[in-house]
Structures are given as C-alpha cells and as structure tokens.
Amino acid sequence: MNDSEDTSPNGRWRKRLISIALGCLLLTFSLGMLGGTHPRGESHIKTWSRPGTGFQLDKDKPAPPNEDSEASKDFTCDKCCYRYTTIENGILEIQSKSELMKRGCEKRLPDAMIFGVKKGGTTTLKNFLSYHPDIAFSQDELKFFTSSEDRYKGVEFYRNEMLYSTPDQISMEKTPAYSHYPKVPAMIKKVLPNVKLIIIMRDPVERAISDFVHMQVTIARKCKKKSGCNLDNSGYYIAHTFEDSVIDSNGEVNYSNLLVAKGVYVTDIQRYLKYFKPEQILALDGEAFIKNPYPAVKLVEQFLGIKDYFTRDHFYYDVQKGFFCLNKPIPNNCMKESKGRPHPEVNDETLRKLRDYYRPYNKALNDLMKVDFHWSS
Numbered sequence: 001m002n003d004s005e006d007t008s009p010n011g012r013w014r015k016r017l018i019s020i021a022l023g024c025l026l027l028t029f030s031l032g033m034l035g036g037t038h039p040r041g042e043s044h045i046k047t048w049s050r051p052g053t054g055f056q057l058d059k060d061k062p063a064p065p066n067e068d069s070e071a072s073k074d075f076t077c078d079k080c081c082y083r084y085t086t087i088e089n090g091i092l093e094i095q096s097k098s099e100l101m102k103r104g105c106e107k108r109l110p111d112a113m114i115f116g117v118k119k120g121g122t123t124t125l126k127n128f129l130s131y132h133p134d135i136a137f138s139q140d141e142l143k144f145f146t147s148s149e150d151r152y153k154g155v156e157f158y159r160n161e162m163l164y165s166t167p168d169q170i171s172m173e174k175t176p177a178y179s180h181y182p183k184v185p186a187m188i189k190k191v192l193p194n195v196k197l198i199i200i201m202r203d204p205v206e207r208a209i210s211d212f213v214h215m216q217v218t219i220a221r222k223c224k225k226k227s228g229c230n231l232d233n234s235g236y237y238i239a240h241t242f243e244d245s246v247i248d249s250n251g252e253v254n255y256s257n258l259l260v261a262k263g264v265y266v267t268d269i270q271r272y273l274k275y276f277k278p279e280q281i282l283a284l285d286g287e288a289f290i291k292n293p294y295p296a297v298k299l300v301e302q303f304l305g306i307k308d309y310f311t312r313d314h315f316y317y318d319v320q321k322g323f324f325c326l327n328k329p330i331p332n333n334c335m336k337e338s339k340g341r342p343h344p345e346v347n348d349e350t351l352r353k354l355r356d357y358y359r360p361y362n363k364a365l366n367d368l369m370k371v372d373f374h375w376s377s
C-alpha cells in the first residue's frame, strides 16, 4: 500500500461514496486521537509505509506448495534461490538447505536499490523487476537506513533481511523513504559505497494528492489500533481536505508539510550526489513508467548491467484495473485493485499554486538528471 497507480473516478455516485468513506475515516481518526498515545515520528512513518500488498515471504504465509503441486510446476526460477508465484501470493523461499547450497545461495547486502520516491511507482517497479532472473529482490521495504533501531542491530541484521541470491544475481531492496531524509545518503555510502541507486519520480502534484489519500487511509487504519494516530513530529500535516493540507491560512503553499516537501526531488538527489557518482544514480519518470513500463525496465537492465530479459509482451494493460500487469512468466499477474485508490477532485487554484511552487525545482531536476520529465512545466 505504499505506492500505487491511482485512478480517477468518473461517475458522480462514485465520488459521493468516496466522500462518505473519507468522512468515516476522518471520524475514526478524530476518535482515535482522543485516546491515542504518541510514539516517535520515525516509528510512525515506519509502520505506515509498511507494504500491505504485493509479495510476501513465506514466513507470513501458509506452507508453500510442495515441489510437484500445480503452483510450483509452471513458475520456477531454475537458477534462483526462491520460487515465483503471483504478485499477489508472493515469492517463496526454497526450504531445503542442500538446494540453497547447491545453487550458491547466500544473503547478500544490496548491490542496488530503489531509494525513492514515496508514491512514485516503486512497488510496481519492484514487482516487475522481481521476475528478472538476474535479480533477487527483497519483498519487504527494509527501511534499514531510516530506522535507528535497525541500524543499532547492525549490518549483519540488514544482510539477514535480504532475500537469498545466487553469486550471479544482483541483490536488491526498495525503501522509498531513503530519498528524503538528509542523513541517509552518508549512511548508505558507508555501508554500500558501490551501490546502484534507482529513483522513480512522478509529477510532484500527483504525488502529493496520492500521498494525501494514502495518509488518510493509513491514519484511519492506525487509529483503529491502540497505538493512536497523532501526527506530531511526523512532518505531515493532514487536514480534512487536500487543499487545506497544502495551502496555509495566508493562501501560500505550506512547503514544510511533507506532502509538499517530498515532491522537491532535486534537493534529495543533490544530497545523494555529494556521496555518490552520477553514474551510480538512475532517474526514472514515474508518469512515463505508468503509461508504458517497458522502456523503463530496459533502462534498469542497462543501468544494472544485467541480461536483456524483458520483452514488450511481458506487459499488458489491464483495462479493467487501469494499470499494467505481467503476462510472463505467469499469465494475468496483477497487483490487487486496491492499490489504485480514487483521488479527490482538487480545485484549480490549489493545483496552480502547487505547479508554480514546483516549477523551478522541476526545471532544476531536468537539468541535473538530463531527463525530460514531461510534467516539469
């Protein structure tokens, strides 16, 4: 539930249903605040951005199907340390120690990672890349570099969280929050000086709206649990409407709200460039990726120096779901529909203000990364 390709509703009835649903969520939120406790902001963010859909390792699952069952017959990754199932049902780790040893499987620190951005399309990109035979992609967001608790446990703890990989594979994880926190680049540099970094960025205005919807849902969910739902110290300010969240009482864009600040991608990348060579960073256009994932995955293959594997016919557009799915090696392999949440209608004035705010940063991003992000003006 961290990244999604959100779709816009068409019918009025649907919008009405959504406002009712949002109303209920907000009510839950307010009720929860009354009795809530207030843990640190960092741990809030960590829990909120925990992926709820997509792949899961079998530690969270019932026992994997045995070797000769239907599921394992078709979808094996012969040279991997795991077996594929669908995006929905997850990658299954090989259980047998001897098989792991035979294949040279070990847990390895990441050779590459997707480090941003939240709501940029990172989950979809991870799902697709997970089927590349040269990539062993951790299915959980590990959040090692944004969690002081985990860093305290040390690098061996981090390594142990990775998926098993063969010596020929690239080990990967994705944590979109890495891009935004100022101290993270130096920490990554220290542990993984040669890591290859992929950042996928969509129109920051769309990102903000998507993040707003995401935060409302996750806040409400969080508030149902006993931990409470206070936003203090999280850097997020989530009001009743999107407009009130991003525009302050003077009519100005509230650029300190993370909803807004997380869209200033150029600042984040500049911070990474203090520690990493430009050749270590691949910038992808999230809007282009959503419209057609094929060119983006080819760029990733080139960037990582791995096999030319994906073909156009790996991908197909699911008209009903409104996003791209995989057709190989497993047919009709899609994310859950709930990944695409409907967006609220946002008034033109607010959109204009946000576009004006982002324009110079977008321009600087184009110049810095030499990618023409079409949303930049």
Ligand SMILES: *[C@@H]1O[C@H](CO)[C@@H](O)[C@H](O)[C@H]1NC(C)=O
Pocket: 235, 236, 237, 247, 248, 249, 254, 256, 257, 258
């Ligand atoms: C702006 O955002 C910050 C950070 O989320 C928040 O603390 C503050 O209350 C917001 N200001 C206004 C005027 O909405």
